[in-house]
Amino acid sequence: MSQSFILRNEERGHDLIKSDGSRSSYIAGHPDGFVTRASSFNFHEYQGGRPGFGTIRVFGDEVFHGAGCGYNMHPHHNFAICAFVFGGQLTHVNTAGEGMVDQLRAGDYYVFSAGSGGKHSELSITTEDMQAIYLWVMPEQLYLPPAYHRGHFDFRRRRNEIVMLVGDGDGALPIPQDLRVSRLIADRGRSFRYAPRTASHGAYVFVREGRIGCAGEELGYRDSMGLSGVAAVDIDILDDDSDILIVETIMIDEANIKTWESEHAGH
Amino acid sequence: MADEPYKRLMCLGCGFSYDEMLGLPEHGIAPGTRWADIPDDWVCPDCGTPKHLFEMIVIGYATGGADMARNA
Ligand SMILES: [Zn+2]
Numbered sequence: 212m213s214q215s216f217i218l219r220n221e222e223r224g225h226d227l228i229k230s231d232g233s234r235s236s237y238i239a240g241h242p243d244g245f246v247t248r249a250s251s252f253n254f255h256e257y258q259g260g261r262p263g264f265g266t267i268r269v270f271g272d273e274v275f276h277g278a279g280c281g282y283n284m285h286p287h288h289n290f291a292i293c294a295f296v297f298g299g300q301l302t303h304v305n306t307a308g309e310g311m312v313d314q315l316r317a318g319d320y321y322v323f324s325a326g327s328g329g330k331h332s333e334l335s336i337t338t339e340d341m342q343a344i345y346l347w348v349m350p351e352q353l354y355l356p357p358a359y360h361r362g363h364f365d366f367r368r369r370r371n372e373i374v375m376l377v378g379d380g381d382g383a384l385p386i387p388q389d390l391r392v393s394r395l396i397a398d399r400g401r402s403f404r405y406a407p408r409t410a411s412h413g414a415y416v417f418v419r420e421g422r423i424g425c426a427g428e429e430l431g432y433r434d435s436m437g438l439s440g441v442a443a444v445d446i447d448i449l450d451d452d453s454d455i456l457i458v459e460t461i462m463i464d465e466a467n468i469k470t471w472e473s474e475h476a477g478h
Numbered sequence: 479m480a481d482e483p484y485k486r487l488m489c490l491g492c493g494f495s496y497d498e499m500l501g502l503p504e505h506g507i508a509p510g511t512r513w514a515d516i517p518d519d520w521v522c523p524d525c526g527t528p529k530h531l532f533e534m535i536v537i538g539y540a541t542g543g544a545d546m547a548r549n550a
Pocket residue numbers: 489490491492493494522523524525526527
């Protein structure tokens with residue numbers, strides 16, 4: 212059975228989290244720093260929307276404002292956390308393996324599988340705003356050995372093709388889940404077809420920049436759409452330099468999501 | 479109730495997991511403690527996320543994972 216939903220930019224959860232008061236241990240950059248976060252799915256304070264999609268629990272479109280802003284050192288387990296950097300610089304201190312300090316700029320991305328436990332801190336240390344999309348995915352197994360991988364998407368060369376960044380494809384970063392993340396930067400007038408691996412896989416299509424036709428619906432800046440049970444997703448590029456992320460995930464049988472969908476049927 | 483299989487739950491704020499069979503002895507919760515018997519004002523020991531924002535999961539452990547979870 213095919214299902215789909217559209218989530219407009221303004222329908223996401225929009226939070227502005229300042230580094231002050233009780234939040235100053237969570238958000239770095241006191242006193243001027245703040246993080247803006249637009250959540251596609253319920254996360255922390257934002258609980259007014261969808262619980263998730265397939266194995267995805269967090270899809271956060273975030274900006275760290277002000278030098279020194281970001282997240283102080285904090286622990287994780289189990290989640291596979293990906294960050295895709297689009298602007299500024301992300302300094303990532305992570306305890307996985309021997310521990311490391313990584314610096315990511317536009318086009319860089321990482322996959323941090325927290326597994327049996329890890330800690331990390333993420334900071335923007337330059338004056339330029341750091342822009343990233345965070346993706347949190349349920350793991351295939353609990354308490355896996357923690358792992359960290361990083362990659363780069365060459366947005367100057369790889370235009371007008373769907374490039375797999377995370378998943379089982381050539382050169383893609385591994386993730387302990389039946390999931391693929393692809394990116395497409397394309398010119399107006401081009402058309403693409405994305406085929407999920409099976410009918411049990413869904414696709415979450417997010418327009419970071421530009422405008423597209425997606426399965427017959429028009430999606431603009433920061434609009435998104437989730438589709439499941441479809442053989443293919445047709446994408447028509449309506450604006451130059453459209454920048455799209457596609458997350459393909461196995462559609463696990465999840466009670467919270469099903470309950471939410473039945474309560475919101477027809478909306 | 480006694481025949482009810484043990485449940486696992488995961489914190490949606492950080493990924494910390496709770497396993498009814500294992501409990502959290504390090505945090506004063508005995509093995510076998512049902513999720514329903516944990517107070518409503520209990521929060522994730524790692525990130526402070528409230529109990530109602532844990533999700534029930536059906537995910538198995540990686541090799542050796544259950545022993546590590548026992549001591550989380
Ligand atoms: Zn937590």
